[in-house]
Amino acid sequence: MTDSGTTAARPPTLAAVAARAGVSVSTASLAFSGAGPVAESTRERVRAAAAELDYAGPDPRGRSLRSGRSGIVGVVLQERVLEAFRDPINIAVLDGIAQEVSPQGRALLLLADMGESAHAVQTTVMDAIVLVACSPAIARTIEQARRRDVPIVAIGGPVVPGVLSVSIDDRAATAQLARHLADLGHRDVSMVTLPLDLDRTRGPLTAERIAASTTMVADERILGVRDVFPAAGGVVAAGSYVDEGVLAGHALLADPAHRPTAVVAQSDLLAAGVIRAAQECGLRVPEDLSVVGFDGVRVDDAVPHDLTTMVQPAAEEGRAAGRAVLALLDGPEAADGAAPEGVAFTCTFHRGATTAPPRATT
Amino acid sequence: MTDSGTTAARPPTLAAVAARAGVSVSTASLAFSGAGPVAESTRERVRAAAAELDYAGPDPRGRSLRSGRSGIVGVVLQERVLEAFRDPINIAVLDGIAQEVSPQGRALLLLADMGESAHAVQTTVMDAIVLVACSPAIARTIEQARRRDVPIVAIGGPVVPGVLSVSIDDRAATAQLARHLADLGHRDVSMVTLPLDLDRTRGPLTAERIAASTTMVADERILGVRDVFPAAGGVVAAGSYVDEGVLAGHALLADPAHRPTAVVAQSDLLAAGVIRAAQECGLRVPEDLSVVGFDGVRVDDAVPHDLTTMVQPAAEEGRAAGRAVLALLDGPEAADGAAPEGVAFTCTFHRGATTAPPRATT
């Protein structure tokens, strides 16, 4: 009784509906789109015909070719799905975008895993794209979007002309954390950074690596620390995950003779990892080691401690990006060059229980 | 210097490229699609012309109208993004789908939040859709898809004819957990279930609620418990989150006079919540209370303990769904009714450290 695969009768078209209703295609179109004046009686007739034919409404393909709009908003993530969504900050941002965009009838196209995203932008229909957690490495993706005349909004991205930017005060916020540590009396501070390049190579934080970095967010946060501790060193993690934080923590704490008294991690997940590493080294937090994070996404127990961190308005950023997209699409009516402007958000300091004055040095 | 909004010169078309290369449009098309025989020299000329015009390749809109294929695979989630991705099982499934589908040049369209999904299916172009963690409540979505001739794959969904189903042995797997508890000597077992309806109402698990349930997965798992403990009661949670588990746990453990000796939670996150609730009640796990979960997704510390659970091949399920989608699209060459068949997976028992014999009753 499976009625699929038998006759393969194609779905009815608007033309079929119009014919059955005894009106022209254009009138039927108007009846559905709501635009333009249509007599109530006519509209009713069209509706009836549609119901009889089990017509599902105008085919999105025809509509998108004709109108130039598909209702699809691409969202580019750097990593594959599994990795990208390990960090709740990305989920929050995505949710924020969806909040603004889906009530307007737009759907989100997930472009995860860099390699593919450039290709997808080239071959998949979309009205605009949002770059999440982006680095200059997506230059190729940006290029493709440009050529297709697809407007771009970047969250935390490089400020390229023509790309609308939604950002936060990474540097200042991190500096605030660093100052907090300085005020507590810390002098020997290390950091754990987000990946600096596409390879996501782990390793010590060297001048060369910073010079070669392609990740703006990480760079800014490094600068923030050094605004307060100019000589601060650290290690580079391969991603914003707890286990990466553990690895980094061990790297930092391995040598009892050269342990920092505080660690600035560039994300809460990394901070959680550092704390665990500290515990594994027999250190107590915050008595023996202070740890601060970044993001402020409280998700169940991913971050067990009450972490001292900078709270980032992730959902707000997503929403701002969503709004920007809508503005870019709905309102090219900005006749006077009043193109939508970028938005900058501010993080707020949260003093948790993972920071304290350093132990008296022996 | 922002070159957008000035002259609005539309992107070049294939026709323009063809003209510049001095070939026909169809030849140019072949040169890009790779299908069909094209002389190397010609192809070269076309490529050159495209480069000169900064042509980004065939416009997906025209292509999708003409060919009927968009390369877009819709993924329907019941909750909004923020909630859906709180449970790593969903992320794993989504990643599995992406694994199969994106190397084939397909992109995922996120249809989160039920309400909108039916509308999106009606208005957004897509070649197929995958229903994740679905309940019969998406009937409307299914209807829309059908009318559009969009093939459907359901993961853990109701077995509707015409919908390809990817499932696991929920009932048998849960029964196995229950038997494990029975073997340990437990007789007084309660459960914490996933939401039974769209409202996601919390409350005691009553016969009426089960009768009115629209969630197949939850139903099956309840049956699994009752295969072993026919009289087992429990509470219904409002979602698969740790904090819901805490709530449910407190509900179950509130009265010291009527505490179960073991709890079967329908997800690992819920189990983690129950464990926390137990601790807050001054109970030790597993000495005073045994707890089992379901899913087996190890994600950093979301589930702090080594949980006794049934491990679900989440990524495999996603991949199976992805493959099914591809088969449905690439191969309607199943001339002989050899339509792709559904797949059923099996969970594997993991004995963790959260189960033990019950305390000797006083």
Added chain:
DNA sequence: CTGTTAGCGCATTCAT
């Protein structure tokens, strides 16, 4: 191998 001929299904002028 290449060009010619047809539309895919629809939204939008412009008439009436």
Added chain:
DNA sequence: ATGAATGCGCTAACAG
């Protein structure tokens, strides 16, 4: 308020 015409940009058949 409705209808007739015109492509949107492209690919699939067929000719040659």
